[in-house]
Amino acid sequence: MHPKTLIRSHARELTRLRNPKKKRQSKMGPKCAGCNESIITGEYTKAMDRDWHTQHFCCDECRDPLTGKKYVPHEDRPYCVACYEKSFANACDKCHKLIGIDSKDLSYKDRHWHEACFKCTTCDQSLVDKQFGSKNDDIYCGACYDAQFASRCDGCHEAFVTGTKKMEYKNRQWHEQCFCCCACNTPIGTRSFVPRDQKIYCATCFEDKFATKCVRCKKVILSGGVTYKNEPWHHDCFTCTHCEKSLAGERFTSRDDRPYCADCFGELFAKRCSNCRRPITGAGGTKFISFEDRHWHNDCFYCAACKTSLVGRGFITDDSDIICPDCAKKKLL
Structure with missing residues (x-):
């Protein structure tokens, strides 16, 4: 290497170390959104938050320049008004003309x-900002829709106005104020109700008119109960007429259409054994003997002298006693 060349090289290195290299500022301009090339000199257009060569900012459909003109962005691309309306504007459902960008587009169920x-x-009547209804591809104001198509209340038979609250039950419907008990005419609302013969009753009225009631206390029998002579009773109300003992599930006898437990019936009404003086109730198929207005249990019908059973045998009366023929002979001797 030539000595002078070496010196110049060392000098450049020393200069570099003493003066760090500065970053070179880029002289490149913004990129055009149309051609993706840098915009270096001349005028350019800024639109849709991007930069464009003036000649490249044009309609995506017909390629006419848009700089200084009215345009419509669609899916990130610019269109002249005519191309936008031709390609993207909706047709009016009534007049069938395109709805231009200068007109408001009102839509309902894919119709415009x-x-x-x-x-x-x-x-x-204009329906802008008003309630409306649709039927068979036609639209109506609330009043006209209700007059022609609205269902009617099963109570007052008036139409349900659009937006009115309905009460529905088994394909029938009522205004809220018409859904009332047919007996007391009180609105039922969310309370319990009972349907009967196409009529609606509140629970209270239904119980008063149709629920099974105890013949004794006249209150509704909600569960269980006893039937006596085809009449309903509460378990607790079906008691012995004399002692008030419950007869539900117990043996009982009636007299004059009044129920009595076996004990009370025997004490009050049954025949009494001429021997033991206890009632002859007949409970359980008990057999007894009757003779001249006198009555005995089978087991009590025996000879007063020898205590031999006289059931099925002959006997002889001796004042209030009955004796067998053998004892009667002995008494005569």
Whole structure:
């Protein structure tokens, strides 16, 4: 290497170490959104938050320049008004003309109208910002829809106005104020009710009119109960007429249509044995002997002298006693 060349090289290195290299500022301009090339000199257009060569900011459909003109962005691409309306504008459901960008597009279930065309089919009243109903591809104001198509209350038979609350039960429907007990006419609301013969009763009225009631206390029998002579009784109400003992599940006898337990019936009404003086109730198929207005249990019908049973045998009366023929002979001797 030539000595002078070496010196110059060392000098450059020393200069570099003493003066750190500065970053070179880029002289490259913004990139065009149309051609993706840098915009270096001349005028350019800024639109849709991007930069464009003036000649590249044009309609994505017809390629006409848009700089200084009205345009419509769609899916991140610019369109002139004519191309946008031709390709993307909706047709009005009434007049069938395109709904341009200068008109308000009112839509309902994939259908579109000019604001001025959005009217009731029957009365031609504007429906903008109003309640409306749709039937068979036609639209109606609330009043016209209700008059022609609204269902009617099973109570007052008036139409249900749009937005009115309904009470429904088994394909029948009522206004909230019409859903009342047919007996007391009180609105039922969310309370319990009972249907009967196409009528609606509140629980209280239904119990008063139709629920099974005890013949004694006249209150509703909610569960269980006893039937006596085809009449319903509460278990606790079906008691012995004399001692008030419950007869539910017990043996009992009636007299004059009144129930009595076996003990009370025997004490009050049964024949009494001429021997032991206890009642002859007949409970359990008990057999007894009757003779001249006198009565005996089978087991009590025996000879007063020898105590031999006289059931099925002849006997002889001796004042209040009965004796067998053998004892009668002995008494005569």
